[in-house]
Structures are given as C-alpha cells and as structure tokens.
Amino acid sequence: PRSRAVQLLLQVALLCTARFIQGMSLGLGAVVCPIYNEEIADARVRGSLGVIYDLMLTVGILWVYTAGASLPYLWLNISSAFTAVLSAILLFFIPESPVHLLLKNRTKEAEDALRWLRSKKRDNYDPSQEIRSLQRLVDKTKVDLQSRSLTSLNPASLTGVFTAKNFTGPTAKSFYIILSLLVLRQLGGINALTFYTVDIFREAGSSLSPYVSTAVLGLVEFLMTLATFAFVDRLGRRTLLLLSSVLMGACLAGIPLHGYLKVLGYDVTLVEWLPLVLLALYLCAFSVGFGPIPWFMMAELVPTESKGWVTGVVVTVNWLALFLVTQLFPGMVVSIGSAGTFLVYGVLNIVAAVFVFACVPETRGKTIEMIQVELGGKF
Structure with missing residues (x-):
C-alpha cells in the first residue's frame, strides 16, 4: 500500500509539473503570437490574420471534445504533444518580425523578411515604402524610450503609467481598454x-447526449471563428x-x-433542443467578436x-480571471441556481457592450501610426 501511495503521489506531482509547464507555454504564446501577427500583417488583412490565434484555440478545443470521447487519455495527450512538436519545427522556417529587426538596426534583414511575407515572387516586391513607415514608428519608439529613461518616472513602465502624468497617454489608454x-x-x-x-446539458435534462452536444458546440465555435475571416476587416x-x-x-x-x-x-418535449441551440448561438456570437478580437x-x-x-500584465490578469470564474461557477449554481447564474453572465455581457460603445476605438484598416495618434487624444 505504501509503494502504491508513493507511486500515486509521484504521478500527481508529475501531472502538476506538466500542467505548470504547459500553462507557462500557453501564457507565453498568448503574449507573443498576437504581437507577431500584428507586426507582420498588412493593415488591410491585419484583422483576418489576428483571428488565426483564436481559430487555433478552437481547433484544439474541437479536437479534445471529439477525440477525447474515443481515444485513451494517454493517446490523446500524445496527439496533442505531436502538434506542439510540429509547431516548434515549423517556427524555424518563418522570419523574425520586421519591427524587431529594425529596432536592432538590421534593416537589410527586415527588408528580406517583408519580401518573404508579402509575395511569392519576392524579387518583384519593393519593401522600401513599408520599411520607411515602420522605421518612423521604430524611431519614435527609440526616442520615447530614451527620453523616458532619463526621468525617474517612466510612463512606458507599469509604475510610470500610474504615477506619472500619463493617465490619458496611449500606453495608459491601451492598458485600460485591453485589460477591461x-x-x-x-x-x-x-x-x-x-x-x-x-454538466449543463445533463442538468437541463435534454434528451440529446451531453457528450454529443458538447462536440456539436465545439464544431459550431470552430466554424464561426473560421467564418470571421470573411468580415472582420469589413465590419x-x-x-x-x-x-x-x-x-x-x-x-x-x-x-x-x-x-x-x-x-x-409544461411539456417541453418539443423544445428539448432549446439549451443546445441557445448555447450554439452564444458560441457563434462569442466566436465573431469577444473570442478573437480582444487578442x-x-x-x-x-x-x-x-x-x-x-x-x-493583461494576459496574466486574463488567466487569473479565468481561474476565478471557473472556480466560482459551481458555487454560483448551488447558491442562485443555473437560471440565476446564466442571468448574471447575461447582464455582464450587456455591461461589456456598454463599455465597448463608450471606450473602444475602431482600428480597422488603420496603420499603427494612425492608431497611436488617435490614442494620444482625449479619452
């Protein structure tokens, strides 16, 4: 019994360690991927390219929903690990961000990176105009960093945003908007x-299998996120x-x-599909807006x-909020019931709509320079 207990303890410790490493990797990706996408994308397709990050998350969710119902736990994890290894290998074949290269004064490499990114016929693409635009942004960044480093309070740092007179500057505004x-x-x-x-479908008493319903929702989320490519840069x-x-x-x-x-x-036999349809519509709405766009x-x-x-900072707060919401959900269901819990979430989504209407600017089709100029105005 003692050896079995030690073996179980080691398995739990190994699982927790693996989860910790996985969480660190996911957090790093959540920071780097959106930034890289934004720095390599043309302004006309920046939104469509930005959707890819959330799209890949939905692919992973769909895979776990479907394969998890049939594959053994070990093989499900092996398949996920294979995807991670493949991604690591493919990263060797993509260029560094042109913005990063210009910050390091590697202009020739930045031009080569843009040629690789912009055209299959690389010799026919002239990156000079785009390089000049990015160079102006990089030069401004260098000047800002140099001037701020000479002061005791640096608005480009976390403490500087809240202690310097920078509450209406681009850094503070972007921080408040994205965090919110x-x-x-x-x-x-x-x-x-x-x-x-x-659990939601089981409690709802739907005649449909909870596992089938879950797989259907995963498919809906994937398809709607994929459809977002068509109109994120139009609407x-x-x-x-x-x-x-x-x-x-x-x-x-x-x-x-x-x-x-x-x-x-009441006899609800004819509307057994209602929870599934409403959850599917909820995921559709999430997938075209609050799913990919904040990232x-x-x-x-x-x-x-x-x-x-x-x-x-904002990605860390995001994961902390995720942890709190998922931990509080079972307690909320016990305290105020499923109906009350759903209503609370519904009201919070309306609060989100009010915030977007009042505070979030439109960035579609605008260059990075134009966005920063607008953020420099009054909030």
Missing part, C-alpha cells in the same frame, strides 16, 4: 460554460464586439427558460515601447 476587454471576456462566462458544458472590430456582447447576453438570458418551463409543469486588438492598440509589460 479581456476581463469582461472572462466575466461573460465563456470558459465556465466551456468547462462545464456536459470592423468595434461593430463586431458590440454585436457579439449583446447577442451573448440575450442567449444566456434565454437558456434558463427551458428548465423554468419544465419546473412549472489582436491588444497588439494593435499598445505602443511598441510598452508592448512587453502591457501584454504580460
């Missing part, structure tokens, strides 16, 4: 509902965020209706000299 978007994204209940989808970020939050609030407010009618004694707006709004600490 990511926190509201979690408070809208997406990860709580994702983690407890099977704009602000419009999609508003539409997304309002629809999510309406869907979550409607989910308890099925259970409420059942408690009242790449983080890279669009934050000034280059502040990207490191701003993205690090």
Whole structure:
C-alpha cells in the first residue's frame, strides 16, 4: 500500500509539473503570437490574420471534445504533444518580425523578411515604402524610450503609467481598454460554460447526449471563428464586439427558460433542443467578436515601447480571471441556481457592450501610426 501511495503521489506531482509547464507555454504564446501577427500583417488583412490565434484555440478545443470521447487519455495527450512538436519545427522556417529587426538596426534583414511575407515572387516586391513607415514608428519608439529613461518616472513602465502624468497617454489608454476587454471576456462566462458544458446539458435534462452536444458546440465555435475571416476587416472590430456582447447576453438570458418551463409543469418535449441551440448561438456570437478580437486588438492598440509589460500584465490578469470564474461557477449554481447564474453572465455581457460603445476605438484598416495618434487624444 505504501509503494502504491508513493507511486500515486509521484504521478500527481508529475501531472502538476506538466500542467505548470504547459500553462507557462500557453501564457507565453498568448503574449507573443498576437504581437507577431500584428507586426507582420498588412493593415488591410491585419484583422483576418489576428483571428488565426483564436481559430487555433478552437481547433484544439474541437479536437479534445471529439477525440477525447474515443481515444485513451494517454493517446490523446500524445496527439496533442505531436502538434506542439510540429509547431516548434515549423517556427524555424518563418522570419523574425520586421519591427524587431529594425529596432536592432538590421534593416537589410527586415527588408528580406517583408519580401518573404508579402509575395511569392519576392524579387518583384519593393519593401522600401513599408520599411520607411515602420522605421518612423521604430524611431519614435527609440526616442520615447530614451527620453523616458532619463526621468525617474517612466510612463512606458507599469509604475510610470500610474504615477506619472500619463493617465490619458496611449500606453495608459491601451492598458485600460485591453485589460477591461479581456476581463469582461472572462466575466461573460465563456470558459465556465466551456468547462462545464456536459454538466449543463445533463442538468437541463435534454434528451440529446451531453457528450454529443458538447462536440456539436465545439464544431459550431470552430466554424464561426473560421467564418470571421470573411468580415472582420469589413465590419470592423468595434461593430463586431458590440454585436457579439449583446447577442451573448440575450442567449444566456434565454437558456434558463427551458428548465423554468419544465419546473412549472409544461411539456417541453418539443423544445428539448432549446439549451443546445441557445448555447450554439452564444458560441457563434462569442466566436465573431469577444473570442478573437480582444487578442489582436491588444497588439494593435499598445505602443511598441510598452508592448512587453502591457501584454504580460493583461494576459496574466486574463488567466487569473479565468481561474476565478471557473472556480466560482459551481458555487454560483448551488447558491442562485443555473437560471440565476446564466442571468448574471447575461447582464455582464450587456455591461461589456456598454463599455465597448463608450471606450473602444475602431482600428480597422488603420496603420499603427494612425492608431497611436488617435490614442494620444482625449479619452
């Protein structure tokens, strides 16, 4: 018995260590990937390219939902590890960010990187105009960093934002906006509902298999995120965020209706599909707005000299908010019931819509320089 206990303890320790390393990797990717996408993308397709990060998350979720129902736990983890190894290998074949290269005064390499990124016929592409635009941004960044390093309070640092007279500067504004978007994204209940989808369908008493319903939702989320490519650069970020939050609030407010009618004694046989349809619509609304957009707006709004600490802080707060929401969800269900929990999330999504309407600027089709000029105005 003692040897079995020691073996079990070692397995738990190994699992926790692996989860910790995995979490560190995911956190690093959440910071670096949106920034890299923003720095290599043409302004006309920056939104579409930014969607890729969230799209790959939905691919992973869909894979776990479907394969997890049939594959043994060991082989499911091996398949996920294979994807990570393949990604690491492919990274050797992509260029460094042109912005990073210009910051290091490696202009020739930045030009080569742009040729690689912009055209299959690399010899026919002239990167000089784009290099000049990026160089102006980089020069401004260097001047800002140099001037701020001469003062005791550095607005490009975390303490500087809150102690210097920089509450209306681009760094502070972008910090407040992105932090609020990511926190509201979690408070809208997406990860709580994702983690407890099977339990939600089981409690709703739907005749559909909870596991089948969960796989269907994963497929819906993937397809809608994929569809976002078509209109994120046409409708704009602000419009999609508003539409997304309002629809999510309406869907979550409607989910308890099925259970409420059942408690009242009504025959709900003909509407057994209602929880699944409303959750699917909720995921559709999330996937076209609050799913992908906050991630790449983080890279669009934050000034280059502040990207490191701003993205690090807001992503950390995002994961903390995710942890709190998922931990509080079971207690909320016990305390105020499923109906009350869904209504709370619905109201928080409406709060998110109000925030977007009042504070979030439109960045569609604008260069990094134009965005920073707008953020330099009054909030």
